[in-house]
Amino acid sequence: MKVLVADKFEQSGLDGLQALGVDVQYNPELVDDALGQALRDTQADILVVRSTKVTEAMMEGAKLSVIIRAGAGYNTIDVAAASSRGILVTNCPGKNSQAVAELAFGLILAVDRYIPDNVADLRAGKWHKKKFSKAKGLFGRTLGLVGMGTIGQEMIPRARAFGMNIVAYSRWMTPDIAAALGIGRASSLEELAAMSDVVSVHVSLTAETKNSLGSAFFSAMKRGAYFINTSRGEVVDQGALLKAIEEKGIRAGLDVFADEPSGAEGIYDGALKDNPGVYCTHHIGASTDQAQEAVAAEAVRIVKEFKTTGVVPNVVNIKKAEVATHLLAVRHLDRVGVLAHVLGVLKDEGVSVQEMENIVLGGAKSAIAQISLDKEPSPNAILRIKLNDNVFDASVFPIVKA
Secondary structure (H helix, E strand, C coil), X not given: CEEEECCCCCHHHHHHHHHCCCEXXXXXXXXXXXXXXXXXXXXXXXXXXXXXXXXXXXXXXXXXXXXXXXXXXXXXXXXXXXXXXXXXXXXXXXXXXXXXXXXXXXXXXXXXXXXXXXXXXXXXXXXXXXXXXXXXXXXXXXXXEECCCHHHHHHHHHHHHCCCEEEEECCCCCHHXXXXXXXXXXXXXXXXXXXXXXXEECXXXXXXXXXXXXXXXXXXXXXXXXXXXXXXXHXXXXXXXXXXXXXXXXXXXXXXXXXXXXXXXXXXXXXXXXXXXXXXXXXXXXCCHHHHHHHHHHHHHHHHHHHHHCCCCCECCCCHHHHCCEEEEEEEECCCCHHHHHHXXXXXXXXXXXXXXXXXXXXXXXXXXXXXXXXXXXXXXXXHHHCCCCEEEEEEEECCCC
């Protein structure tokens, strides 16, 4: 089995791949036509990339079985083209969540305390204590989270540490789950905007989320509120954001841009970079040693699973959830055997699990399991789930298709 690593990759990951006994070829400089040619020349079975784009043209004549995105988002890969060729596309979700949440909070603090401007003026020999003594402060403010995936969930304990109130908007989050997490729940993006002093965006880029934060959203934001985006630039209507900055005094901290360079080096001349109401970083949310080591380990795990079992974890182009009709939410103590009990009841009912996520709450004593199902369990099945001593409650909800 041949693995081509065509992006910067941790040494621990390269060592891990070598230990699996696969043929590893490492060339982090491969891009565009050179990458396509390398795939044809090497006849690699697996391609590992980070930020490098993988296009349909690159797949022509390749022998690929799997493309691994060594990170969470996979919008740089032509998934449709891969699917048409029987190539599985997989990613490493959740492994950089802490790093991105840390940067998001760094941007919140930078915006509130004008940290970049402080640094720039002092380096220029200027002392402006009065000018920069105008922070609002975070304690008691409301943080609005757009999206409640693993990164959004990492924001919760950090916000609590700063004494902030938390409200979130997520299409899957029910009132029961919000209550169990101890946060507020907005019924729409506009309601979230109106409630928040700081908005932080944590959604993946999909057809539904592209440009989803537009004029209506920014019109609903409070005057002078902060807007933080460490997800993808394309989820934001840049023109609407610029208008809000100019007309409503919105201040922004951005790590991502719709028109950002595709590589590690390049020129950026977007309209946001010189706006005094915006602090920009270079799409570095996941770029910590801790995060990259975790991502590398996950990439190695994916290769190992594929090599030994033929199964590819985290596949993104097999959409099992499309046939899901109901969501089962189970609040439970985080103890061994609870999920096995739940799955056993569902098996007896003939209910198929499409996707499952178990969110462990603060203190690691309790958790919420969110399970997508292909049909509704009977009331008797729900009762059987609840009868376990370690289960607090179980509720089932229909999934509303967009």
